[in-house]
Amino acid sequence: MQITDALTKLNLETYLQDFEKLLRESVAVDDDFLSEVSRHLMDAGGKRIRPVLAITSAAAGGAEINRNVLLSGIAVELVHLGSLYHDDVMDDASDRRNVESVNFRWGNVIAIVAGDYLLAKAAGIAARLGQEIAELLSNTLAELCAGQILEAHSSFSPTRTEDSYFKAISGKTASLMATACRIGALAANLDSNYIEIVTGVGRSLGMVFQIRDDILDLVATADVLGKAPAQDLLEGIYTLPVIEALKTPYRTELESLLTRSMDEASVDRAVKIILSSGGIATAWRNAQHYAKLSRESAAQLDSPIATELGMMAQFLLDNTFQVVQPYLEPPK
Numbered sequence: 001m002q003i004t005d006a007l008t009k010l011n012l013e014t015y016l017q018d019f020e021k022l023l024r025e026s027v028a029v030d031d032d033f034l035s036e037v038s039r040h041l042m043d044a045g046g047k048r049i050r051p052v053l054a055i056t057s058a059a060a061g062g063a064e065i066n067r068n069v070l071l072s073g074i075a076v077e078l079v080h081l082g083s084l085y086h087d088d089v090m091d092d093a094s095d096r097r098n099v100e101s102v103n104f105r106w107g108n109v110i111a112i113v114a115g116d117y118l119l120a121k122a123a124g125i126a127a128r129l130g131q132e133i134a135e136l137l138s139n140t141l142a143e144l145c146a147g148q149i150l151e152a153h154s155s156f157s158p159t160r161t162e163d164s165y166f167k168a169i170s171g172k173t174a175s176l177m178a179t180a181c182r183i184g185a186l187a188a189n190l191d192s193n194y195i196e197i198v199t200g201v202g203r204s205l206g207m208v209f210q211i212r213d214d215i216l217d218l219v220a221t222a223d224v225l226g227k228a229p230a231q232d233l234l235e236g237i238y239t240l241p242v243i244e245a246l247k248t249p250y251r252t253e254l255e256s257l258l259t260r261s262m263d264e265a266s267v268d269r270a271v272k273i274i275l276s277s278g279g280i281a282t283a284w285r286n287a288q289h290y291a292k293l294s295r296e297s298a299a300q301l302d303s304p305i306a307t308e309l310g311m312m313a314q315f316l317l318d319n320t321f322q323v324v325q326p327y328l329e330p331p332k
Contacts, residue, residue, distance in 0.1 A: 147171020174206025
């Protein structure tokens with residue numbers, strides 16, 4: 001996440017080393033099995049995007065990166081990890097971060113309860129950081145659940161709307177990134193106007209993050225994704241490119257393919273239709289819109305680090321552009 005000199009000078013690597021030590025201490029327990037299960041994905045690595053947002057949001061406001069700021073990042077990361085344990089159960093996933101998923105290795109019951117354990121640990125840390133942070137984390141968990149419910153409710157529905165899609169991803173993805181920025185600023189005791197602005201930066205980044213992922217699920221290879229492409233189609237999750245494709249003259253054929261019994265040939269044909277329809281280009285424009293919002297919000301903070309925080313969304317898109325570019329031309 002060290003995009004330019006402003007973030008490199010922040011010396012994130014040093015802070016993240018301290019963060020990793022505290023993260024493992026936060027779930028430490030005498031029972032060897034519980035320790036192994038709770039640290040399974042933690043030890044597998046990850047980009048630590050949410051803790052980086054918490055640390056960067058505090059630093060952009062001129063605050064010292066103290067223990068409370070690091071703990072705020074730990075609370076958010078534990079919520080993220082706990083949600084991954086639950087997601088893998090719902091998706092019947094066999095791997096995560098290039099290792100066996102918890103549910104595949106130890107079963108669904110262990111995965112669900114271990115996810116709950118991580119969420120409980122996050123709640124305890126938030127409570128120690130103060131009532132406002134505890135309420136923030138609780139409300140974020142509610143948003144995450146609401147987003148997942150909205151998505152599940154619209155599964156296998158070719159009439160899913162843009163509004164339904166945006167509400168779902170705002171809850172299931174953008175809310176936690178918004179909270180990552182907000183919790184870092186709160187832990188650093190920054191002023192309320194700053195906190196509101198940086199929260200908006202994080203929410204817009206989260207929207208870009210999810211739209212980009214949904215585009216990549218259709219245009220990237222298995223090597224890039226780390227999983228088979230078009231998994232959302234098979235699971236009946238019709239994302240923005242699909243919703244847009246269903247507005248075109250391709251609708252009749254595409255809708256006939258989008259069933260619970262899709263086979264490999266149906267998936268391949270559906271993907272070809274979506275890529276030919278202009279749906280990717282429309283989704284990309286939406287992602288660019290949220291990247292612009294993130295930049296504009298961050299510009300209000302008048303700080304080099306804040307500027308780079310606001311550029312993270314555009315950085316994600318720039319890194320994806322080469323893969324997406326062939327599908328950004330108007331449909332023929």
